[in-house]
Amino acid sequence: MTMWKRLQTAVGAVALVGLMAGGSAAAFAESAADIAVREAKQYAGTTLTVIWEAGLQSLDPLNFSGPKWEELTGIKLKVVESQVNEMFPKMMQEHRAKTGAYDILNVVPAWMGDLVRAGALEPLDGYVDKYGYREELADIGDVYRENQMRIGDTIYGFPDDGDVLILYYRKDVFEEMGLSVPTTWDEFYDTSKAISDKHAPEMYGAGFMRVRGLLHYFYQERARVEGCKFFDAESMAATINGPGCVKALAGIVKDNTTMPPGVEAWGAIESLAAFNAGTIAMTQWWPPVGRWSAGYGTDTEALSWVPPSVVGGKVGYALPPGGHPQLAAGFSMSVSADSKNKEAAYLFIQWINSKEISLQRVQLPYALRDPFRKSHFESESYQSLWPDAKEYLATLQAGAVTGLLDLSVINTFAYEDALGRGLQAVMGGADPQESLDEVAADWDKVTEKVGIDKQRAAYKQWASKPNAYPN
């Protein structure tokens, strides 16, 4: 309700400013959101279609941003929900058939390169300048802005979700046992082992996601921290089986021994449930755990599925060991190259991504969009949502500087898939070195098929981003 009021005030203020100053002279006083709304009004009566992850994610456009947008501009927003794994195939298949079925796309940064190369995304620089969004873009967290916004030098999407995997730990347990937050993975092992030795089976030192499709994020992070490089930048031979890489994977296997039995099968829900239930002392998760474990919004119907938290107020936030959290997945907002209403589509993503509106969105109790702007991290209203919220935001902000990007080259899926299979084999008991050798062989095959030169260019483009590797 308060948000709604604030919004009304804002709109009222804009109207007032517009009245007083008149014409374009007022533009400097307008926020990006205001510009978007003003410009979008000429498209009133049209409908924009957006593809969004089904479930919680979609509640934002369905309950909040969609209705607001329509109220402000008269443009309807139609939300096509899709299971997250189906989003990429669906976007690609519609692009292949040139249907223009989706005007606005939610793009996971790792997919962006493939979508751009397939010609599915609209370059946004022209619009950014036309509608005065440069300034507000600068407010987006460095790591997202520098890494997840462009392919080459061209803007293809606005980072819209600060999906950084930070470490959550039980302050009370650490205090009781006199432990300090681990800063290296060796320390992590010792800490986790110490807690497990003392408290298992009631409580284990840690519990991480280990299932296929998720484990590779943790591995990508830790491998690079250990000095692993994905490819040899010149020959494009896969180096995913290098010493650092193997060390990281062996470390993961070793850490598992300090975690609850069966952790190898844990997905997002299992580690969330265990952490909230107080049966693990550490986990590495996306930002929502910070809110949910504190009980923020979990009394709402949308979050009724969240395993109830008994650890509210006892949760500490930190960067994971090594200090370079993975920016795992997350979403950017893009405009489809096949859209028949690109101007309006762009205006919507500018509006939704703007300082003003995004701040409201990341604070929605059911939100799965996590803070990604400097102004979010510094927002007083956000900092006051629960007692430790300030600390939480500070950690996210720190992660938004040092975080590491998901690998993104040509046919990213094939590489992720091969890596995922290899990692899963290791969770099933296979030898890390052998499995990674196989992954490397698979990668080389994919590279060869894509074309070594093409892939080298794509990889260089990715690797030249500041947060591709830790320095």
Add this chain to the structure above:
Amino acid sequence: MAGLRLRGVHKFYGKVHAVRGIDLEIPDQGFTVLVGPSGCGKSTLLRMIAGLEVVDEGTVEVDGAVVNDMRPKDRDVAMVFQNYALYPHMSVFENIAFGLRMRKVPNAETRERVHRAAEMLGIPELLERMPRQLSGGQRQHVAMGRALVRDAKMYLFDEPLSNLDAQLRDEMRTEIKRLHQELRTTMIYVTHDQVEAMTLADRIVLLRDGVIEQEGDPLELYERPTNRFVAGFLGSPAMNFVPARIEAENGGLGVRLPDQTVLALPEGRRSAYADQVGKTILIGMRPEHMHRDREGEQRDGFGRISVTVEIVEPMGANTLINFHLGETSILARLDAYAAEQPGQKLDLLVDMNRAVLIDPESQRVI
């Protein structure tokens, strides 16, 4: 009322030429039986008359008009099927009434006519039952009722009695004959059973392999078959065929059998075969045309054969005797009063007036 006429009718089933140029006139109000061994095309012919089969060549004419492409429903025929084809989801009443309902006969009249038909067939108590609750004979009655209730131009019967046991079959045969005598409408009846054909028909059409072998009234076909097939088909037990040779004998003509016996031809028949002396033929003798020679009498027109009895089958009214003439096994039907024993020698008289002589080449009666 010229009745039904078929001209040059052909039917093909793929490569099978089932009906091969039938020319036939069916007399009005008559009882015509199409008879022949299975696969002779008789049912096909009937179905073409009903309009259930397309006529591939030739014409079917009713009252002078070609009806080849007229639908069954417009031909005003009633038909009784071999398996009765009762509608399993309708009561007996509805089964019988169905044809009337399709012709939009008023309800009261329908009811009346159904009851009348049921009375006629002696099944009024079955009207409310469902077909699955009926015995075979009852179903047959219902099937008959379904046809009779109609006031059709023609009644068609497709082997209606073949699924009944012997006794019921005899009863129903009589019943059908009586019905025809009462109704005096055109009936066409298909059967493979020559007894039914003989007893029911005003006129028999004997078919084989899609062509008419012979047509005429029953006794004509029985007494004067035109070929071996007709001779062998009608009559039960079937006619015996024995290879023989025509020879001149004592100034007359005779037929020499394999056992060297010579059977003299009656005077009236001699002239017909005068130029055939020395010719090898088949002689056809019906079992009922052989008699015991009790007194050794010589009757004109009969020839004597001496045989050794092999098997004796007493049937009550008659006794069947089996013996050999040369290589051929022969059956004779004798009066029942004396009991022969196997192995017994016996003299038989053959009625040479009714024996048929057949050219083995052409299979035709000469």
Add this chain to the structure above:
Amino acid sequence: MTATTMRVGQRANLFADRNFKWLVIAPSIIVLLVVGIYPLVYTGIVSFQQITMMEEDTSWAGFMNYAALFSDGRLWESFGHTFLILAIALPIELVLGLLMAQLFLEKLPGKQVFIALLIIPTVISPIVAGSTWRLMFDNQYGPVNQIIGWFAGEPTAILWITRPEWVYPAILICEVWQWTPFMFLILLAALSNVDRSLIEAAEIDGASFWKIFFRITLPVIRPVMVIAILIRALDLFRIFDIIWAMTKGGPGSITETISIYTYIRAFKEFETSYAGAIAFLVIILLSVIVIFALKRVEIAR
């Protein structure tokens, strides 16, 4: 009826009767052609081109994609996985179904109720079936490990979906659970239709129960079993939904079936041409098997 009116009617009927059989079957054939032919032609054409996610390169590639099939180990493994599931699930379903049918063959109180309830797994959507078994097999929150724990006397945490040695049992249990009732129902009907006098004759001849079962009953119900096996074999060859809901082909690629692998190549990697070659291979293989099997069934009709 006069000759002239008859001739008019004649022509109309001639058309209707001579073409009636084609008229009534035409709509179905048209629908099947509309939906069936284009995909076939498209698949055939693209499989000779070089369309990938990046480039819609429609230039002629000859048999390049087909040649690549032979060196695609993952494809042949997926064939292997498919046949592995088929080879294990089908006999189990058949034998279990047969045993259950024997059990329910005789009078049993509430028989119809039993049958009505037993049929539920078969009519459930495979996606739901897979989801249900994911719940059941969850290593922490599922009842399967709990029950095993009771028998084992200690807590069990078998990683059904994650461990290569457990994932097949998990999938097979789900598959067998869903389709054994199907076999059961068919075989029960088949057994019920066996002519009792055959069994009695064999009994009089002094055959034991098992002799009767193997020498008389089985041969008599064989035609039905053949059809049932055929139906299930073809279903299993296409198996997708259950695996999709349970493992998506994991762990590793250890449970990737032909359908799952085709999906990955076609929709995850958008190797349109290559996926076209796989599709064509599958269609040809199936056509040969299906037509061969159907000819036999048709002849037996």
Add this chain to the structure above:
Amino acid sequence: MSDAAIHRKPLFGRTRRRMTARFAVAVLILIIFLFPVYWLFITSLKSAAEIFARPPVWYPAEFNLRTFAVLFKDGDVWAIYNSLIIASVSTVVAMVLGTAAAYSLARFKTGGQNLAIWIISQRMIPPIVIVFPVFLMFVWFGWIDSYVGLILLYIAFNLPYVIWMMRGYIEDIPIEVEESALTDGCSRWQALRKIVFPMARTGIFATAVFTFIFAWNEFVFAMILTRTEVLTFPVLVTHYYGAQSTFWAKIAALSVLGTLPVFFAVATLQRFLVRGISMGAVKG
């Protein structure tokens, strides 16, 4: 299935004690087969705490219908409605077209054996290998995410089954019955309507139920050919598997809602279904 046809000396004996033993085994089998269904059902009634309880809870403390209420309130049951429309309409149309075609095959052997085999073999192709070209084709026709598209597809998908089944049923009706109707004064169409269809009623029921179930449960086509308007229930079930969330209660609740219709259809029509399920192999 008639008890009369049952032979006398089955595996499990015939004395009363054996009957009791057989009954016990039957109950055990039933429990094993229905337990997953039970688990699905109670999961739909559990609270989050109970779903994530260790050890697992076998019955919820209270039967809370909140998840069902949420499905109704959020309009997720719309997917059930979609499934209902699509499955019903496609079933009716497939039955009409298929029965007509089956009649032609059964009575006239139209096109010979090869046509019959071609038709049934259309059903055997895995959906996944043809779904992309179907998608492209449907884009041209504007059928993506529309009732028309999915209905047409399911008609095509189910036609071979309907034709195959109905051909068997029609072949079992003696042709003379129909001919009798023709000579009794029916047109061909009247003979179909008054005689053939009523006589094939059992077959029509059984075939229609399975056609309905196939359409109801179908996943691959529905996943790829819909966007949002005509989402069917199996696809919506998969939506509850999120990247950072898994709505087990919703998965279970929607599954229960989506299973109820087919269960009731099958339970009421059970005795007709044996032949349907076996594609005509058993003339039950």
